[in-house]
Amino acid sequence: MSFSIVFTFVGYYLPGYKSGGPVRTIANMVEHLGDDFDFRIVTRDRDALDTEPYPDVKIDSWNTVGKAQVFYASQETLGLCGVARLLRETPHDVLYLNSFFSFGFTALPLLARRLGLAPKKPCVIAPRGEFSAGALALKAWKKKAYLRLTRAVGISSGLAWQASSQHEVDDIRYAIGNTANNIFIAPNLPSPLQNELQITSENNAIADDSYLRIIFLSRVSPKKNLDFALKVLGQVTVPVVFDIYGVIDDNAYWDKCSQLINTLPEQIKVFYHGVVNHKDVHELLSGYDLFFLPTHGENYGHAIYETLAAGVPPLISDQTPWRDLDEKGAGFVRRLADFDEFVSVINAYAYKTDDERTFFQKSAHDYALQVASGSEVLEQNRKLFQLAACGE
Structure with a gap:
């Protein structure tokens, strides 16, 4: 039986885990x-920053990794000639690119095609939230210049685009313009749920003078908005332990966050723990009361899904697809402009009863189960490549 070959370029993949979402996105897609x-x-x-x-x-060389064949390219291979050679020598029906602003893993494959160095097979590009207003505002002048350059060279025309939601469809059209006339909505596929939710008294950690346990699990970068979270904690009146997990990929930004940490009141305890392997994430998350991610933009947010799966309510911005957490009773979504609302959620959650906490935990887990069992998203992703392979 013949299968369509999806030739995928992505900056990091398994066994890597430090770069966060994109690794999970592709690994979940391959699994499904x-x-x-x-x-x-x-x-x-190599993994991010290694x-x-x-x-x-x-x-x-090619390696079998689960259900995929993976080529781990050396730095010497990742030039225009090496990328063009891979495109020529690897038979494929669809080229699948997983960023817009990645030079090595998007611009070079598109340029090789534009220069006639590689075959022009149907190409799908997934910008992964890079065109959200919050994401474009970071290093805006560089991104605007890059967008103008790609239009001038003509490498962004004739592509199909993957969006995770109608919001991202609008973002792509705004950023790319009229050439983005072939957009498929295919949300990211979630990781399978493997653990039943276990709620014990340890999950409900706050009582009397004990600390509310809050976790930040994401890359430490301006897009993830850790400095905003620290400023919120500076106004919180209840005792909090705030644990930060994630790779530091912007040292200047981390220095800024460190300065904020040093100004926090005595009842706010902040600890940075480094990077956690994905296999340990579920167990880690289950020990917290809240997950806090006031991000500037996510096209999916794997950490949010995994937090729900662990039965931990997230407190997040409205710049993700997870905008219905409040109505599901599974978490809290607030606008970044409403700074005091974030403070209020944390203060109020500290005094919720065990029964109220259990309601949020079960609601969070139930929502994750609903997402994991949905067949519509799987079919949308299947059709993405079927239609692209047919040139539709």
């Missing part, structure tokens, strides 16, 4: 659709 499509993935030979390659993979 790997029996329907032949996924061949080109990625870096200086050495993975020790247990074949570099500049």
